[in-house]
Amino acid sequence: MKKKSLSIAAIMFLLVFGLALNGSAEQGVTDTEIHIGQWSPQTGPAAPWGAVARGTDAYFKMINAEGGIHGRKIIHHYFDDGYNPAKTVAGVKQLQEDVGMFGWVSGVGTACGLAVKDYLMGRKIPWVGPSSGSSHWVDPPQKYLFNDYPLYSGDAQILVKVAAEKLGLKRIAITYQNDDYGKLGLAGARKQAAKEGLSLVAEIPMNVADTDMAPFVMELKKANADSVLMFIGVGQVARLIGTGKAMKFDPRWMTTTTCADAPLMIAITKGLFAGTIVANFGLFEPQVVGIGNTEDVNNPSHPVVKKYYEDAFKKFAAKEERWGLTFVAGMAYAEPMLEGLKRAGRDLTREKFVAAMETIKDFKGSMGRVSYGSFDPNDPHCRVGQTEIFASEVTADGKYKVLMDWTEMPYVKID
Amino acid sequence: MDMKRDYYEDIQLFSSGVVIFWFVAMMVFLAVVPFIFKNYYIYVINFMAINVIVVLGLNLLVGYTGLISLGHAGFFAIGAYGTVVLITQAHLPFLLALLVAGLIAAIFGFLLGLPALRLEGPYLAIATLGFGVTVTQVIGKIKILGERQGLHAPDLIIGPWHFDTDKDFYFLLIPIAIILAFAARNITKTKVGRAFISIRDAEIAAETMGVNLTFYKTLAFALSAFYAGIGGGLYAFVLRFIEPELFSLSLSIMFLTMAVVGGLGSMMGPIAGACLLSWLDLQLRNILDIPYLGEWLRSLSQSYFSLTGVSNIQYIVFGGILLFIMLFEPLGIFGIWIRTKKYWKTWPF
Numbered sequence: 001m002k003k004k005s006l007s008i009a010a011i012m013f014l015l016v017f018g019l020a021l022n023g024s025a026e027q028g029v030t031d032t033e034i035h036i037g038q039w040s041p042q043t044g045p046a047a048p049w050g051a052v053a054r055g056t057d058a059y060f061k062m063i064n065a066e067g068g069i070h071g072r073k074i075i076h077h078y079f080d081d082g083y084n085p086a087k088t089v090a091g092v093k094q095l096q097e098d099v100g101m102f103g104w105v106s107g108v109g110t111a112c113g114l115a116v117k118d119y120l121m122g123r124k125i126p127w128v129g130p131s132s133g134s135s136h137w138v139d140p141p142q143k144y145l146f147n148d149y150p151l152y153s154g155d156a157q158i159l160v161k162v163a164a165e166k167l168g169l170k171r172i173a174i175t176y177q178n179d180d181y182g183k184l185g186l187a188g189a190r191k192q193a194a195k196e197g198l199s200l201v202a203e204i205p206m207n208v209a210d211t212d213m214a215p216f217v218m219e220l221k222k223a224n225a226d227s228v229l230m231f232i233g234v235g236q237v238a239r240l241i242g243t244g245k246a247m248k249f250d251p252r253w254m255t256t257t258t259c260a261d262a263p264l265m266i267a268i269t270k271g272l273f274a275g276t277i278v279a280n281f282g283l284f285e286p287q288v289v290g291i292g293n294t295e296d297v298n299n300p301s302h303p304v305v306k307k308y309y310e311d312a313f314k315k316f317a318a319k320e321e322r323w324g325l326t327f328v329a330g331m332a333y334a335e336p337m338l339e340g341l342k343r344a345g346r347d348l349t350r351e352k353f354v355a356a357m358e359t360i361k362d363f364k365g366s367m368g369r370v371s372y373g374s375f376d377p378n379d380p381h382c383r384v385g386q387t388e389i390f391a392s393e394v395t396a397d398g399k400y401k402v403l404m405d406w407t408e409m410p411y412v413k414i415d
Numbered sequence: 416m417d418m419k420r421d422y423y424e425d426i427q428l429f430s431s432g433v434v435i436f437w438f439v440a441m442m443v444f445l446a447v448v449p450f451i452f453k454n455y456y457i458y459v460i461n462f463m464a465i466n467v468i469v470v471l472g473l474n475l476l477v478g479y480t481g482l483i484s485l486g487h488a489g490f491f492a493i494g495a496y497g498t499v500v501l502i503t504q505a506h507l508p509f510l511l512a513l514l515v516a517g518l519i520a521a522i523f524g525f526l527l528g529l530p531a532l533r534l535e536g537p538y539l540a541i542a543t544l545g546f547g548v549t550v551t552q553v554i555g556k557i558k559i560l561g562e563r564q565g566l567h568a569p570d571l572i573i574g575p576w577h578f579d580t581d582k583d584f585y586f587l588l589i590p591i592a593i594i595l596a597f598a599a600r601n602i603t604k605t606k607v608g609r610a611f612i613s614i615r616d617a618e619i620a621a622e623t624m625g626v627n628l629t630f631y632k633t634l635a636f637a638l639s640a641f642y643a644g645i646g647g648g649l650y651a652f653v654l655r656f657i658e659p660e661l662f663s664l665s666l667s668i669m670f671l672t673m674a675v676v677g678g679l680g681s682m683m684g685p686i687a688g689a690c691l692l693s694w695l696d697l698q699l700r701n702i703l704d705i706p707y708l709g710e711w712l713r714s715l716s717q718s719y720f721s722l723t724g725v726s727n728i729q730y731i732v733f734g735g736i737l738l739f740i741m742l743f744e745p746l747g748i749f750g751i752w753i754r755t756k757k758y759w760k761t762w763p764f
Contacts, residue, residue, distance in 0.1 A: 043727045043730060079700060080727070080729075085654055085656070085661060086462060086654060086696075087697060089458065089654065090458060090459060090462070090697040090698075093455040093458050093581075094701075096455075097453050097454055097455045110658075111565060111656060111660065111661065114565070114567070114656040115655060115656050118655050178556075178562055179562070179563030179564050179658075182563075183564070207552065207563070208563070208660070318717075
């Protein structure tokens with residue numbers, strides 16, 4: 001009897017002690033691991049954006065290979081939601097409740113992110129770097145949500161600035177997708193045009209499903225635009241430039257970071273994308289390349305991106321993976337989270353992580369400088385993150401010629 | 416075996432004591448589900464319940480009346496947007512807003528039913544498809560509906576209750592789904608249901624017998640759209656955010672697939688079809704976590720089906736399951752159930 005009691009006591013002790021050794025106060029954190037979740041479309045029409053999650057995955061593997069964070073490895077769980085918010089919710093809830101995530105990184109798609117935003121924020125689960133430039137992430141700001149994707153108002157501002165100040169163009173028009181993406185661009189373009197003493201000569205909304213570009217080209221021609229900002233989808237950009245060429249309308253085309261993958265765009269437009277001005281938030285370093293010089297994405301000059309190419313892409317990406325803007329963006333969006341984890345220290349909790357994130361000021365990874373501030377429910381800037389953009393011109397061989405260095409472009413609210 | 420001897424036997428709700436037993440067992444199970452399963456599974460069941468509601472309505476149209484619709488995502492969208500806007504703009508209470516949004520969808524269903532009087536088969540499919548696509552385009556242009564930027568669903572409050580968690584929604588959704596399932600079953604057993612069936616089986620004969628085709632065809636569309644509208648209104652609150660892209664053609668096709676795979680022209684079939692396909696849609700990616708089989712499927716996918724080394728096997732398995740069901744049991748899951756029942760009733764012969 002005594003022997004039995006002793007055995008039970010020993011088992012109880014081991015269980016409790018074992019749990020104490022293994023466990024941690026915070027969900028998703030053990031002695032040796034930090035669990036981070038992510039969703040992205042790996043299949044379906046938005047599958048090209050799936051490279052974001054694969055980029056993040058390679059990035060975390062690189063970090064783990066270098067020893068991890070404060071002795072812990074990052075266990076990255078990413079799942080395919082097919083760009084369907086119902087599946088995003090299902091996957092997020094399953095990973096959060098079955099496995100237990102410390103936090104979430106990136107996550108492609110505005111609708112997908114909005115479907116889980118309340119769930120994550122209601123449970124005080126940190127989420128860093130949603131990969132869509134929507135004002136929903138920062139306006140109103142959320143304590144546990146840190147944006148780092150450059151909001152599209154900044155893209156529009158630098159493009160108008162380049163058009164007006166560098167190229168001397170005065171008749172600037174904009175075609176914009178009739179959603180958050182396009183409307184942020186429109187707000188930024190209007191603001192910068194007013195600063196330059198100009199007004200946009202045409203503001204043409206477009207639906208995602210629009211495929212016939214001829215009516216839009218007619219409107220742009222009628223407005224006699226000498227430059228056109230395109231805040232539309234990749235396919236529409238290709239079609240608009242192609243239709244413009246066919247209709248003998250040849251303005252200076254300009255587009256956003258979303259459509260800035262030069263080799264890809266040159267390939268799908270059969271070279272017509274050459275000469276287009278694009279807004280950039282990473283991939284190469286304009287300060288190193290220098291204004292007027294060109295940059296090859298396959299031989300990046302940015303020291304951080306060069307390291308990613310060698311240590312993450314070459315070692316951990318699948319052999320069929322393409323080194324491009326979307327893949328690198330997946331690494332870039334995770335950088336501030338990693339910095340926050342480093343600053344939070346070994347004794348990691350979500351509250352300490354948030355406090356550490358709020359100390360990030362002018363953090364420089366592969367994107368523009370990233371800064372956060374103490375949480376203020378009335379000030380979106382405390383969670384905007386990155387506001388720096390630079391601009392370049394795409395060359396015929398799919399390279400970038402730098403036109404304007406990193407420029408601070410503050411967040412502009414949609415009218 | 417299931418032969419009915421008189422009219423009253425045909426219309427009774429429960430055909431035998433066995434059916435009552437299983438119904439009670441099902442109710443007990445549904446009552447304890449939220450206390451057994453994790454929150455995540457409750458979300459999956461809520462999602463199933465919404466699809467069950469829509470597919471029950473679609474079954475009244477396709478299974479009982481013999482008309483086709485590839486535009487049900489449009490009615491679903493009208494219900495979703497209608498409910499949210501009626502609460503946020505007209506300040507109606509949730510249940511009233513849901514009902515009104517369902518009725519608005521029904522009016523659109525009635526309107527869409529008018530061309531159905533002259534069209535059938537693939538021509539009707541194309542007309543309804545056009546409706547579904549048009550709805551999302553129009554919503555994307557209307558400011559009060561959030562245009563392309565979408566709408567947030569407000570907090571769901573009914574009287575003193577604040578529905579916030581998946582468990583809360585469960586206790587709202589399941590009773591609504593059960594009520595609508597009973598309503599659908601009763602409709603099929605009334606004069607209206609018999610008129611639907613007669614139109615499906617022999618339209619000219621039905622008209623000769625005095626069935627008003629104009630009335631019953633448009634009614635079938637209106638009823639079916641009402642169910643879709645109610646489903647949409649609930650969906651907006653389970654998802655918390657809606658935008659036009661959610662209500663795509665592929666969603667309409669998914670609803671129709673659920674009805675066909677379940678078994679058209681029955682009650683249990685569409686319920687089973689909606690549950691199975693909803694579950695597969697959300698859960699099939701977990702197939703990769705099954706020991707050994709998961710690893711094998713992953714390497715199979717990465718070797719032959721995926722360019723980027725990321726597995727997409729769940730979609731291949733999903734398609735394979737649909738093909739398998741349709742190939743071996745054209746009557747769908749309901750057909751499998753009928754055969755199983757017959758086998759046990761006649762066993763050992």
